[in-house]
Amino acid sequence: MQIRLIRALLDHGRSQAGRSAALALVLRDTATGFFMTARHALTATGLVVVCLGALLFARPDLAEHALALVAMPGESEARDPALDAPLAADLLPLPEAAAGTAPTAAAAAKADADLMRQQQRVANWIARRYRVASDATQLFVTTAYRTARELKLDPLLILSVMAIESRFNPFAESPVGAQGLMQVMARVHKDKFEPLGGIEAALNPVANIKVGSRILKEYVTRGGSIEAGLKMYVGAALMDSDFGYGAKVLAEYAHLKNVALGRKVSIYASNTPRKPASPKQQPTTVAGAESGNAKSLAKAEQADPDPAPSL
Numbered sequence: 011m012q013i014r015l016i017r018a019l020l021d022h023g024r025s026q027a028g029r030s031a032a033l034a035l036v037l038r039d040t041a042t043g044f045f046m047t048a049r050h051a052l053t054a055t056g057l058v059v060v061c062l063g064a065l066l067f068a069r070p071d072l073a074e075h076a077l078a079l080v081a082m083p084g085e086s087e088a089r090d091p092a093l094d095a096p097l098a099a100d101l102l103p104l105p106e107a108a109a110g111t112a113p114t115a116a117a118a119a120k121a122d123a124d125l126m127r128q129q130q131r132v133a134n135w136i137a138r139r140y141r142v143a144s145d146a147t148q149l150f151v152t153t154a155y156r157t158a159r160e161l162k163l164d165p166l167l168i169l170s171v172m173a174i175e176s177r178f179n180p181f182a183e184s185p186v187g188a189q190g191l192m193q194v195m196a197r198v199h200k201d202k203f204e205p206l207g208g209i210e211a212a213l214n215p216v217a218n219i220k221v222g223s224r225i226l227k228e229y230v231t232r233g234g235s236i237e238a239g240l241k242m243y244v245g246a247a248l249m250d251s252d253f254g255y256g257a258k259v260l261a262e263y264a265h266l267k268n269v270a271l272g273r274k275v276s277i278y279a280s281n282t283p284r285k286p287a288s289p290k291q292q293p294t295t296v297a298g299a300e301s302g303n304a305k306s307l308a309k310a311e312q313a314d315p316d317p318a319p320s321l
Contacts (some may be wrong), residue, residue: 051167065282068086129152129155131269132151132166132270133147133151135266135275136151136266140173140178142178145180149215150191151165151169153170154168154219157219157220157262158223162227163223163226163230165265166267166270167236168192168223170259170265171189171243171259172192172222173223173281174255174259175191175192175193175256176191176192179191181213181215189212190214190222191215191218191222192218192223192226193222194212194221194222195217196212199221202221202225203217206220206221225243226243229242236260237260240259241255241256244256261280261281261282262281
């Protein structure tokens with residue numbers, strides 16, 4: 011009787027051990043399968059990310075489209091009514107508020123918010139188009155808008171001149187001595203730099219924008235139109251052609267205006283004039299263009315005590 015009881019207990023122990031071993035095996039296999047599946051999933055995700063990165067690198071237009079799709083809803087609806095006027099050669103200052111009108115606090119707050127969003131769109135587009143650090147671009151755009159308000163000048167025109175003159179390089183300098191974002195001839199415009207620290211401030215972005223904008227405003231006012239002012243600015247006032255400089259600035263201005271209005275504009279949009287000058291008028295090399303501008307600057311210094319700050 012005792013032997014049977016002992017055998018029964020041994021059989022029960024073996025069966026319990028067997029079930030425990032089987033359960034442990036199942037759990038181990040399940041855990042192994044889970045980790046293998048997770049590892050394969052991560053590997054597949056990594057491959058997808060790498061492929062997408064390669065595709066976006068090869069096709070930047072797709073990246074731009076993707077960014078447009080995830081843009082904040084309603085961003086494109088923010089409009090600055092002052093920029094709704096059509097682009098024209100004689101369009102100079104942004105319209106001011108009608109005299110005698112006193113906007114309410116809510117209207118003023120909305121206008122300020124719209125203006126900030128407009129500046130943000132412009133700054134982001136410039137940073138991507140010219141590969142400039144976002145912080146620097148914000149400084150350039152904010153200064154251009156503030157200076158434009160003081161001078162009653164279009165801030166987008168100021169930014170367009172900066173784009174063509176220096177591609178937003180604050181340390182740019184031409185062989186004839188034009189310096190900074192707006193390529194100002196500091197030695198010619200010493201008086202304008204005096205309140206800002208002297209000609210040593212020519213490479214200071216804020217000082218350069220302020221002085222360059224003042225010169226641009228004076229030339230546009232003197233010339234009677236944006237085209238005439240730009241021709242004087244580039245140092246071609248005494249020449250038959252400005253070699254397409256004015257057309258490039260106005261093309262860039264048109265891009266920036268659409269960006270400010272919230273419209274989609276490719277960062278690769280061309281600012282090449284649609285109707286280029288004849289081959290005889292176009293400089294064949296960059297050096298030729300600089301030489302032509304230098305000659306026009308020398309003539310301008312003789313005929314005009316306030317020559318253009320050109321390359």
